[in-house]
Amino acid sequence: MDYAVAALVDIDDYMASEQARGRSWARRQLQHADQVVRAATRSRPGATCRPQPPEEWLVLLTGADPDALMSDAAALAEEVRACMVRETAWTATVSLGPPSLAGGGTAEHDARLANDYKLVLGGDRVIAPPPPARVPLAPPVRIEQELSRRVRAGDHNGAAGLLAGWVDRCAREPDVDPRTLRNWLIGQLLFVVDVANRSRLTDGSTDWVEACARLPIEDIVSVGDIHERSYLHIWLRETLGRLMPPPPRRDVLALAEAYLAEHYTDPGLRLTTVAAAVSASPFYISHLFAEERRTTFLRHLTGLRLQHARRLLSTSPLPIDVIAARTGYLSAKALRGAFRRHVGCSPTEYRKAGLRPCS
Template sequence: MPQRSVLLTVFDGLQSLDVTGPVEVFAGAERHTPGSYRIRTASPDGGPVRTSSGLTLVPDGSLADAADPHTLVVPGGAGTRDPDPRLVEWLRVHGPRATRLVSVCTGAIPLARAGLLDGRRATTHWAYCDRLARDHPAVRVDPDPIFVRDGNVATSAGVTAGIDLALALVEEDLGREAALTVARHLVVFLRRPGNQAQFSAQLAAQTARREPLRDIQQWITEHPDGDLGVEALAARAALSPRHFARAFRAETGMTPGRYVDRVRLEHARRLLEDTTDGIGQVARASGHGTPEAMRRAFLRTLGTSPAEYRRRFRPAPVT
């Protein structure tokens, strides 16, 4: 099996976990399968860099001296808001030579500056998706997934999503058992699907300003298996269905139906991860009603069935 070289670019103002997260995944895979990865870091001038949290990282060398890697990883952080021109120019020349090109969080910004995301689907931290789309209209920005694969280019959302993406790459390279061993060691799931949303429903939606609507949001969360149709929710809020639907969307940013769908899906996921309840029981408790209805919801949103989700994402005992 050929050894894959992994190069992580480092620079002032990077988010430390964007580097250390993927490094721990690839290093864990190397321990599991010796000779699988050779990990290096490089800064624009070879000197130490200071992360956004104040940590100082000492790289292995400079970008100018770095060999073209198999997997090139560009982290995010405050230092990507106005990226170092030396980094952007180096990426412009060397990025296309990498077998795999990866960004974590706002590391997508220097990739886009270098023209490496033009015509591709990509994501970044939710707070910067609008900016990425505005500044780089040739990039097809998808704000929802935690990571996106488009050919040999992979981009991920904020911080911990870089760990999910790195685990996906290890599974691709070395197989499920190697990735599962690394995930168990790090006490994380193997693995959140790339098209899982960056937000929970409660985080994705704004909190309503008016108390009756805030109460409805809380009611939905606490009663996913209840009657959550617009008419029933409107009656609880003492509003007409039409007024309720319009006000809910105006104040939360999503329709009542979409909010209910997200809450029910998240409730089902938690039950699959945290309990041994049967699929039918989970479907009823989460408000989907039937296993088939829940299966359609999972396939539509997560790209996997409830049974497969449980198999992959329920933590195995650490031994």
Template sequence: MYKVMLVDDDYPALEFLSEMVEWDSLGLQLQSTHENGLSALENAQLDMPDILITDIGMPKMDGIQLTQKLKEKNPNLQVVILSCHNEFKYAQKAIKLNVQDYILKETLDPDDLSSMLLTYKERLDNEQKRKLNDVKMKNQLKKNEEFAKSNFLREIIYHSNRSQDWYGEHHNLGFHLKRANYMPILCVMDNYLSAKQLYTSVDTLQFVAQNVINEIIEETNSNIIYMSFEENKSFILYPVQQTLKENNYENAQVMLKKIQYSFSKYLNISVSFLIGEYVTIKELKGELKSLLSSNHQRFYMDTGSITRKLDYTETNKEDLFSWYDEASMELRNLIFEQDLNSIRPTISKWTQFIKEKEFSLESVKEWFLKLLLELKVKMQALQYFQSSFNVEALHQEILYIDNLHELKEWIINYFHSLINIKTEVTDQSKHKEIMDACVYVTKNIEKKLCLDEVASHLFLNPSYFSRLFKKEMKKTFVEYVTSVKIERAKELLDQTTEPIGKICERLGYDNQSYFIKLFKNHLGCTPSDYRRSKA
């Protein structure tokens, strides 16, 4: 709704216009009324009107001076001059100020004024539409330019071998590769999965990010080139100054810190930068590909980093899976004990261990994915719930994450969701005792377990507990314990090199032959055959 300001030192005139014009029906808001120009000007400093209706002759500041000052602040201000003066010089001044109408008070008709105001409202509407269209057109042009740059970048990296033609080939796209050395910089949005949730679409996020970076680049050096590449990755080509006075790396750092500050302040997003080597145009393709393939370094970079690219010839050859069994038990207990307070410290402990050892990116993702999938199967086997995370979605999300800190936060959120769902289902269960019994079995799987012991733990009569368990689980308590122990035996056979006899002891069996017989009855093969088939 457009705002109207009334200014006249004749109070009856102010009152007359305030009451006689039906502002709401015209789609206008009577913002304020004033008895002199100075008061109106002071108010407009805080709340600029869209339409001004003012007398000419007033104390402190007349209507012509008021119009002039407000027009300086808002050239599109619609103005009606009300006056008792019929002299040409006043009308001439009003015309010079591009005043829409000059009306004598003695001939003023409220209906005529209402018609004028509707005309002004239509003009303002049209101007607003024009500005909106201009903004849309500029934004579309920017998007087209960024799209062209992105395509050009892919051509450089994946297709083109014609570096000598790059200089003029895309000159009309608004960026110009000169015959100079560049320092390519890979820009990566940290915690991208979370960042996407802050915006209505990926396109919106990319557009605002591009605007922030381009604005700072324009302030820094017009020869710097920015090109988007993927959803969360883009490149800056920083021109190298070959002089002793210039420290290109430090100068680039200053600009990158400004970008980080703006991302944090305006977008609430962290961004990291990986800086490449100085290269010529002909060497640019190779260095861009090298930055993109620096997955190992980027995986272990802290959020908000600005660092030079390192060459990793090899990664830690230790077997991360030798710690799998220990981690699996710790994470499983988090769920069983519904220990929300221990989630972050436990996950942080393991991710810090991984960071210190710098295992390969692929092995870390495979390790965590196996842990989470195994946990999901365990929870379903215990009949707790059907997790809202399906296997394919879990696999895709973990594969998409390319930073250890982001992976840690994602896993922490995942565990919070699991525990919250488990707590809700447990609270709603008619036979919470059976779920508690299953948890007790799983947590004490490496001990000898008997029905009386578990019934006592639950403060239940053994006979009643036995009947209730079979009714709920569709198998006897002994059958259930055996199936859980066999599953645990499979894990130990898969993840450790312990001999069969040791695994038998760990699961609470005194007789190895009996254990082998149980295993074969369940799986159709002996523990040794099972291990060989998985080798």
């Protein structure tokens, strides 16, 4: 009686590296990887190798002794991993199925079931058939509140990044398996669809017919085909980008200006604070101030603070240190420095001159 063991060789982070370095580079690396797998296969009598484009190879080993087959498959897996690092710019994961009767057609299926665990274990390893595990009932952390904020702000990159980080955290949970992790993620995706969908039925519930037109169910189901977290991160960005068109750039700027107008008296206010509040990157907000307002974030903030300071100097007898505290400066000295740089005189001179702030 002959047995078969399948070893599935899977290049790690293939899609991410192809996007970063180009298709031509990836094609050349695949040629080197193919040579590595075929060389390891040729050294084992009776072994066969079948490429699974674009970045997988199925190696099938057959023999009469199942224990010897598993030992040989494990040795092949370690050889391929070591040679892949040496001969290519990649690492590889090799997943092994348990011995099965040759010709039964289950060897490849079993190897792919093992390879599915790459989603939770990560790459650059040999994955053997996992033992049954106790499955946790709930994810270790919940992110719905922050996820809702980013979705409502139209920040699809921020929402995708939050989900990607959450998936990475959940994957480290003891005993979690790929099926459970995907079910948790699908729950979050349905939550995103619900929050992003503006259409409601007369009773206030979500119009799921309209919602599923924006994110078809088959797109969500396709998560089940992903076993690489780097590709899952790419998929999340693309999927949420389709589901959540970004807000117009002027809306982002208006949100930033409104936040500044409300919080400029906070001496700890920073560009990063505003960026987080409006779900945009600090670089993008700086770019909008430069392009749309011909100024900088700091100049705009300073203008708000000094406008308030001039008003208080003209309309109240408050001491300079009190005015500094009320306008976002940590000390009277800091206010005096800003006044001299931007107004051309000290706060005291401004008050004595009886000047009035511009409206």
